[in-house]
Amino acid sequence: MVNGTARVADGVLESDSLLTMLRERLDLPGSKGACEQGECGSCSVYLDGVLVCSCLVLAAQADGHGVLTVEGLADGDRLDPVQQAFIDAGAVQCGFCTPGLVLAAHDLLGRHRDPSDLEIREALAGNLCRCTGYEKVLDAVRLALARRSR
Amino acid sequence: MTRLVRSITEMEGRFEEKWVLVSDDEPEAWASDRPLAIVGHETPRTTGPTRVSGAARYTTDVSLPGMLHVAALRSPLAHGRVTGLNREAALAVPGVRAVLDSTDTLSFRSRSGPLYAEPEHAGALLAVVAADTLVAARAGVKALALTIDPLPFVIDVDEAFRDQRIDGEIAEESRGDVDAALAGADVRVELTVETPTQLQTALEPHGAVGWWTEGELTCWVSTQGIFDARSELAKRFSVAPERVRVVADFIGGGFGAKQGAGVEALLAVELSRRTGRPVRFINDRHGEQLDAGSRPATRQTVRLGATGQGDLVAIDSEVLTSFGMTGWRAVNTPAMTLYRCANARGVEANLKLHLRQGNAFRAPMVLEGVTAVEQAMDELAITLGIDPLDLRRRNFVDVDQPSGLPYTSNQLLACYDRVAELSGWVGRDALLEPSEDGLLRGMGCATQIWWGGGGPPSHATIRIGGDGIATVVTGIQDIGTGTLTAAQMVAAEELGLPLDRVRVTGGDTRPNVYGPVAGGSQTSPSVLPAVRGAAAEVKRTLLQLAGDVFEAAPADLDLVNGRFRSSDGALDEPYTEVTGKLGNATVDGSGMRGANPDGMRANTFGCQVAQVAVDPGTGEVRVEHVWAVHDIGRVINPLGARSQVEGGILQGMAFALSEEVAFDPTTGVPTNAWLDDYKIPSIADVPAMTIAFVDVPDTALNNVGAKGLGEPPIIPTPAAIANAFRHATGRRALALPLTRARVVETLA
Numbered sequence: 076m077v078n079g080t081a082r083v084a085d086g087v088l089e090s091d092s093l094l095t096m097l098r099e100r101l102d103l104p105g106s107k108g109a110c111e112q113g114e115c116g117s118c119s120v121y122l123d124g125v126l127v128c129s130c131l132v133l134a135a136q137a138d139g140h141g142v143l144t145v146e147g148l149a150d151g152d153r154l155d156p157v158q159q160a161f162i163d164a165g166a167v168q169c170g171f172c173t174p175g176l177v178l179a180a181h182d183l184l185g186r187h188r189d190p191s192d193l194e195i196r197e198a199l200a201g202n203l204c205r206c207t208g209y210e211k212v213l214d215a216v217r218l219a220l221a222r223r224s225r
Numbered sequence: 226m227t228r229l230v231r232s233i234t235e236m237e238g239r240f241e242e243k244w245v246l247v248s249d250d251e252p253e254a255w256a257s258d259r260p261l262a263i264v265g266h267e268t269p270r271t272t273g274p275t276r277v278s279g280a281a282r283y284t285t286d287v288s289l290p291g292m293l294h295v296a297a298l299r300s301p302l303a304h305g306r307v308t309g310l311n312r313e314a315a316l317a318v319p320g321v322r323a324v325l326d327s328t329d330t331l332s333f334r335s336r337s338g339p340l341y342a343e344p345e346h347a348g349a350l351l352a353v354v355a356a357d358t359l360v361a362a363r364a365g366v367k368a369l370a371l372t373i374d375p376l377p378f379v380i381d382v383d384e385a386f387r388d389q390r391i392d393g394e395i396a397e398e399s400r401g402d403v404d405a406a407l408a409g410a411d412v413r414v415e416l417t418v419e420t421p422t423q424l425q426t427a428l429e430p431h432g433a434v435g436w437w438t439e440g441e442l443t444c445w446v447s448t449q450g451i452f453d454a455r456s457e458l459a460k461r462f463s464v465a466p467e468r469v470r471v472v473a474d475f476i477g478g479g480f481g482a483k484q485g486a487g488v489e490a491l492l493a494v495e496l497s498r499r500t501g502r503p504v505r506f507i508n509d510r511h512g513e514q515l516d517a518g519s520r521p522a523t524r525q526t527v528r529l530g531a532t533g534q535g536d537l538v539a540i541d542s543e544v545l546t547s548f549g550m551t552g553w554r555a556v557n558t559p560a561m562t563l564y565r566c567a568n569a570r571g572v573e574a575n576l577k578l579h580l581r582q583g584n585a586f587r588a589p590m591v592l593e594g595v596t597a598v599e600q601a602m603d604e605l606a607i608t609l610g611i612d613p614l615d616l617r618r619r620n621f622v623d624v625d626q627p628s629g630l631p632y633t634s635n636q637l638l639a640c641y642d643r644v645a646e647l648s649g650w651v652g653r654d655a656l657l658e659p660s661e662d663g664l665l666r667g668m669g670c671a672t673q674i675w676w677g678g679g680g681p682p683s684h685a686t687i688r689i690g691g692d693g694i695a696t697v698v699t700g701i702q703d704i705g706t707g708t709l710t711a712a713q714m715v716a717a718e719e720l721g722l723p724l725d726r727v728r729v730t731g732g733d734t735r736p737n738v739y740g741p742v743a744g745g746s747q748t749s750p751s752v753l754p755a756v757r758g759a760a761a762e763v764k765r766t767l768l769q770l771a772g773d774v775f776e777a778a779p780a781d782l783d784l785v786n787g788r789f790r791s792s793d794g795a796l797d798e799p800y801t802e803v804t805g806k807l808g809n810a811t812v813d814g815s816g817m818r819g820a821n822p823d824g825m826r827a828n829t830f831g832c833q834v835a836q837v838a839v840d841p842g843t844g845e846v847r848v849e850h851v852w853a854v855h856d857i858g859r860v861i862n863p864l865g866a867r868s869q870v871e872g873g874i875l876q877g878m879a880f881a882l883s884e885e886v887a888f889d890p891t892t893g894v895p896t897n898a899w900l901d902d903y904k905i906p907s908i909a910d911v912p913a914m915t916i917a918f919v920d921v922p923d924t925a926l927n928n929v930g931a932k933g934l935g936e937p938p939i940i941p942t943p944a945a946i947a948n949a950f951r952h953a954t955g956r957r958a959l960a961l962p963l964t965r966a967r968v969v970e971t972l973a
Binding site: 095098099105107111114117144158162167168169171173177197200201202204206207210 | 270272277279427705865867870873905911914
């Protein structure tokens with residue numbers, strides 16, 4: 076299951092990562108590959124509800140499991156509140172790291188009702204961004220939290 | 226009415242006189258005190274939804290039927306001679322379609338390489354393999370079974386200098402009599418500092434997809450300059466530029482390293498031409514960190530002479546740059562321009578080393594120069610017992626000294642005042658009191674100078690049709706800076722339409738509307754005046770049409786926030802009452818950036834203050850707060866501008882604290898060319914940041930009053946941090962970054 080739909084991927088090699096399968100076989104290039112070593116977090120997806128680096132998961136390991144990618148976060152045209160907060164706070168520059176950061180922030184908000192600044196930093200420390208300086212990413216998470224508590 | 230005029234253009238301090246097309250109808254600059262409805266107000270970026278939803282397509286996401294993937298074989302040695310490559314074995318790997326190495330005659334011209342038999346740096350391309358899948362291409366690279374003989378190499382600065390391995394001439398510029406002035410100075414300081422090799426590390430690596438079809442060439446390139454890429458491809462492959470289309474809808478960062486087409490595009494096109502298939506060549510991270518360029522390391526010695534009151538009488542700067550085999554020289558720019566001084570000299574040499582050629586990285590060379598000069602100024606202030614900010618104010622200069630020309634605008638003194646006020650600068654010595662946590666705290670400052678005035682040529686067109694949507698066409702590419710959003714804002718402002726009635730495009734050469742490379746902080750001050758010119762022409766026509774529809778005098782009408790209004794208020798109608806009658810017709814306008822003012826220099830200025838906390842036990846340095854105030858003329862979008870500054874500060878902080886390529890001295894090979902061992906900052910490292918602008922439009926420069934902002938914010942951060950470290954500890958580390966080992970050694 077990928078983003079709520081049963082998918083069959085053709086031509087997947089034994090050595091292919093989940094990231095490669097999503098990008099090259101299932102036409103879901105929203106998840107990005109920037110290091111292929113689990114350092115940058117750009118490839119973050121949910122696997123059975125757990126945030127993983129899809130470059131470190133074999134495609135075969137996802138067989139029969141549920142995957143949620145950035146493409147599956149919005150409800151049709153309605154963006155997820157975390158996505159909207161990233162736009163409104165100006166947390167997006169080049170945007171290459173954004174899918175991973177959005178999912179990591181979404182995961183944090185799903186696990187924590189009211190995370191402290193330290194907990195936000197801890198949760199997002201595995202997602203590298205080279206443009207923004209992260210200040211607006213912190214703003215985005217705080218904005219999403221504030222909107223949720225309203 | 227358009228005319229061709231001779232005009233001086235500037236790119237990162239390189240001046241050139243050329244013919245440029247200008248318009249007599251260009252709007253007057255917005256007056257400084259004129260209230261604007263959209264410009265100057267926080268605006269989320271136009272492509273936000275596309276980017277957060279994963280729908281944005283970067284070059285690395287382009288996938289075409291039958292597309293081949295490329296893997297690269299790179300030199301494992303700093304210098305060597307290839308003795309064996311088993312091409313047959315690689316071609317025998319299932320799925321492999323083509324192999325190229327240095328023995329192939331390529332269909333494009335290249336001065337050297339791009340595939341080497343005798344590589345002169347670790348990571349140099351030796352061969353590329355194209356295959357149906359990336360896995361097969363990588364298997365093909367392995368099957369090549371490279372054998373390579375090592376050759377002698379030099380990466381050590383002292384060894385290279387001793388052997389006089391110098392690239393070309395040693396550059397020297399000077400004014401006055403530096404030696405006499407130094408000898409006669411009341412006070413002298415001398416400081417030698419080293420700066421590290423820093424890697425751009427854009428999250429999207431360099432890459433391209435090339436597709437050669439019947440003499441037509443389409444190329445998706447992760448580039449900062451689509452028109453430069455088009456020229457390069459057309460010239461190298463001997464095709465007319467009109468038959469080359471370069472597309473870069475979304476670019477995952479560049480920071481200077483992604484100029485022109487790049488070797489990835491050249492080889493992708495070559496392979497496409499040979500195989501008849503589209504070809505994608507994206508660097509893997511290791512290849513990117515080894516062979517996509519760097520900010521080269523420097524060793525700089527700065528001598529300052531001053532009067533007892535703190536007036537500079539001599540500046541003397543000597544620079545050795547570890548550029549690779551060749552490079553350019555600009556490290557001495559700050560020494561020659563930053564402060565008023567009648568006697569100044571800059572000597573600069575590039576050492577020929579077996580390193581990957583350095584290239585542009587955000588404020589190339591000027592960041593390095595400021596890092597040394599501003600630390601020397603700090604030492605001078607300490608020696609004189611003068612407040613470091615007062616010393617800088619005292620030596621403020623309002624002309625560009627090498628040329629003798631005045632600046633179009635210079636708000637540096639206001640930057641000093643504002644940053645002092647925001648940071649509580651005058652009370653900074655209170656930080657020196659012993660603290661409960663045992664950390665040593667201090668505060669330091671540094672000044673920023675950079676060009677960033679932009680200039681011609683830069684063009685834009687705007688078309689509005691029956692649906693009332695105005696489409697702005699530009700030839701710029703948004704590498705993450707938000708310039709397309711700024712273009713949308715300027716167009717909406719001038720047209721008098723709501724923001725959501727304006728769409729803006731870029732990143733494609735096909736419309737043939739020229740825009741400059743995203744470099745030198747020139748995009749906004751170049752393209753925004755052109756956008757405004759195009760919008761003014763469309764608006765003039767719309768007012769005339771409104772006169773026809775409403776039977777009013779066009780001169781008596783205005784278009785404000787999407788409504789036509791007469792000066793007496795009697796008429797107040799939605800603009801769609803006019804555009805709705807266009808049917809399939811369109812109203813078009815075109816605009817172009819005017820010439821820069823004669824006899825002036827356009828520069829950006831700023832000042833940053835940093836506060837650090839040093840753990841003397843572990844050597845850990847944490848930046849607690851950075852205050853930044855910059856003069857970039859009119860601020861178009863405060864939201865985007867602050868984000869630019871935050872990102873610049875963080876990259877500058879990393880240059881000062883953690884980023885450094887380490888080399889194995891026995892092989893000359895970088896030992897940390899990955900992301901797990903080359904430390905770029907994460908969100909856990911972010912200091913508090915306070916950012917402000919001296920928001921005074923530069924009305925002499927262009928019709929929107931904006932200067933650029935890409936480079937400025939990274940420039941003063943490292944020196945401000947180094948000076949804060951000096952304030953906190955009483956010691957100066959003679960090399961950056963301030964790693965724990967270096968700090969412990971410095972404090973011992």
